[in-house]
Amino acid sequence: MSTYILGMDVGTSSVKASLWDVEKERVVSQFTDNYPISFDIYGRIRQDPEAIYQVVLQLLENIIDDLEAKTENNRRKFITVVLDTALHTLLLLDEQMNPMSDVIPWMDARADSVALEILKSEQNAEIHERTGCPVDSVYPLYKIIWFARNNADLLKQSGKISSIKDYLLYKFTGLFVLDFSTASGSGCLDIRKRCWAEDLLWDLARVDLSKFPTLISPYEVLEPSGEIKRFFEGRNVYVNFAVGVSDAAASSIGTTCFNPNTLTISMGTSAAIRKISPEPLKKANVLDKGIWCYIVDEKSYIIGIAMRSGGCVMDWWVKNFLKSDDYNEIVRVLRDMTYYDSSPIRTTRPIFIPTIYGERVPRWIPNRNGALLGLSGATSIDEATQSVIEGIGFNFRRIFEAVETYFGRGEAASYNVVATGGMCQIQNWLQFLSNLFNRSMIIRESRFDTSLGLIMFYLKEKAPAIFELMSAKKDVISPKKSLSGLLENLYLKWLNEIESMEERLCKIHDIT
Structure with missing residues (x-):
């Protein structure tokens, strides 16, 4: 069996991927693709979660096709996909995990008035110290509060409060989970206790933890869902998914x-x-x-x-x-x-x-x-x-x-x-x-530093050798x-x- 690690960096406007051959210790291929962002005159910015998923899935398929074309032997191939996504995204899902909103990225300015109110309040310092996130409308916390005040019915009807990261993980694995690395960029996590800041979420937006993904280690590896298994059925390839970190963490590791x-x-x-x-x-x-x-x-x-x-x-x-x-x-x-x-x-x-x-x-x-x-x-x-x-x-x-x-x-x-x-x-x-x-x-x-950083993160004991290759x-x-x-x-x-x-x-x- 041939083993590969695929670092897949899902950024704000594009996905970049690097495939590492574990046995030969080299980069086999690198791919990239883009997806759109829409702006409106009210400072609201949206992305289609399904479009992002389809671009990521298609890129994964292209990488596998390219790998099979390059390898002449019939050895079974084992690929672990290590995932990162851009920080500070928000997505509302229904109970069946279908999107009820677009992906709202960090640039969206709808929550400015909410953040200003909290910036001027006594909670300013507490939120910064507990969550590690200064008061700023880029963080999903303030967009959740905005929904609570401006579209409470939608927030109440939503079954899950998600980000693009846990949505992709769900699509790939069938599990609603999120690494605490990406979660720490939401403004909703107590960074010292590594748990959701339950009291803040309830006091500020009246949402409870049942709507949020289960927090797990970024090193945890998940089995693919039945849908993904069927998607790659007939190929001589097995794919599973390491939860991974945020794009900021992966970039820092890669550099x-x-x-x-x-x-x-x-x-x-x-x-x-x-x-x-x-x-x-x-x-x-x-x-x-x-x-x-x-x-x-x-x-x-x-x-x-x-x-x-x-x-x-x-x-x-x-x-x-x-x-x-x-x-x-x-x-x-x-x-x-x-x-x-x-x-x-x-x-x-x-x-x-x-x-x-x-x-x-x-x-x-x-x-x-x-x-x-x-x-x-x-x-x-x-x-x-x-x-x-x-x-x-x-x-x-x-x-x-x-x-x-x-x-x-x-x-x-x-x-x-x-x-x-x-x-x-x-x-x-x-x-x-x-x-x-x-x-x-x-x-x-x-x-591709960030996608390579994901590989270094997952193969931590071999990271210096990968870094030396990159530094050449x-x-x-x-x-x-x-x-x-x-x-x-x-x-x-x-x-x-x-x-x-x-x-x-x-x-x-x-x-x-």
């Missing part, structure tokens, strides 16, 4: 190999800077800084800050203002930006505030919009594009410094910095960030010191503008 002295900068649709830690969130000095803490497994956590203004903002600019579907103009402008000049026209260009889809840092504030400040008749599209790139990069630096401060600036200065995610594929982007941070960055030439394709980008002074001045000017806007918003919403 650090459990090394607690490495910071991961993850740059996809959204973005995050995080570190694996043996300890949960420190209770002191975390409020108002957007620091969160999620579980990896029984012995470790990830601590960091996430931001909404990642690749989604770059996509927004490219599609709506550059009127393009590719990044050629972004790449061209970035190439020039790695060799800044200091002429007045360059240093007085507009300032871009990248909060197009709101923002979570340094803490969540509702009704945040983006801005392009300082436009004049002399502003060219290239200068505006450069301002957009800078604004996104400056936001990255801001959260990078916040994470460094949490762990101690002196200690954090010794950490390695590893960059991963789709934005890393944009030529010269990482050189710009390295110049801006004044830090060297390790970059691997792969879009890494590169190191170092800062150009001559640009640090100019970038520092630009960053401080940007920081002053965004902090002034945040101060005005806090006064409007009466947030202290």
Whole structure:
């Protein structure tokens, strides 16, 4: 029998998969596919759970077809699928486990008013400390409360309160279960006790635990359902499913190999800077800084800050203002930006505030919009594009410094910095960030770090060997010191503008 491990990373907008041959210790194949997201004018964002399931199932079938085509022998093949999904999704199901709602992802803003109310309440600190999640409408907890207040009948009629992760696990195995790694990103879990925060859920939304999935270890392996067995019937393949972790945990493992002295900068649709830690969130000095803490497994956590203004903002600019579907103009402008000049026209260009889809840092504030400040008749599209790139990069630096401060600036200065995610594929982007941070960055030439991280998670004792193989394709980008002074001045000017806007918003919403 030939044994394989399939890391399947189900992200916000795409699924990526890596197949590992256990006997030959190598990656056999890597596949990816996409699924849509719909937006409306009310800040509500939806995804079709069945469409996501069908894309994931089809990708699994394609991987098996490819494997059978590549292997000439008739040996039976045994595949363990290790699954992750994007954090912070919500899905309501009926008693027969059929969807009653669309998947509501982290970007959905319908619960802003709920989160604002709780942010201003005495429960703010308790929720942050117990759940590891700062008050923020991205978390399913606040969307559940929103349903309780705005569509109570639907919430009451729902048999189960789910996420895309436990829905997929149910479709594959027939069991309604969820790993506590993914659950810890819901705002509904007590991260120290590793159980649902029953009292909070009842007090805030009047929902009881009978609607929630059973929590299990991310290492647990489940047998396939009869439907899945029938789907692959007639093939020389047996498939089972390891519960797995969140995409954030898998990304951190894939880029650090459990090394607690490495910071991961993850740059996809959204973005995050995080570190694996043996300890949960420190209770002191975390409020108002957007620091969160999620579980990896029984012995470790990830601590960091996430931001909404990642690749989604770059996509927004490219599609709506550059009127393009590719990044050629972004790449061209970035190439020039790695060799800044200091002429007045360059240093007085507009300032871009990248909060197009709101923002979570340094803490969540509702009704945040983006801005392009300082436009004049002399502003060219290239200068505006450069301002957009800078604004996104400056936001990255801001959260990078916040994470460094949490762990101690002196200690954090010794950490390695590893960059991963789709934005890393944009030529010269990482050189710009390295110049801006004044830090060297390790970059691997792969879009599949997270799916490989799932394999490393499952084969933990062999993780160093897999990591070494992955690291063979890494590169190191170092800062150009001559640009640090100019970038520092630009960053401080940007920081002053965004902090002034945040101060005005806090006064409007009466947030202290």
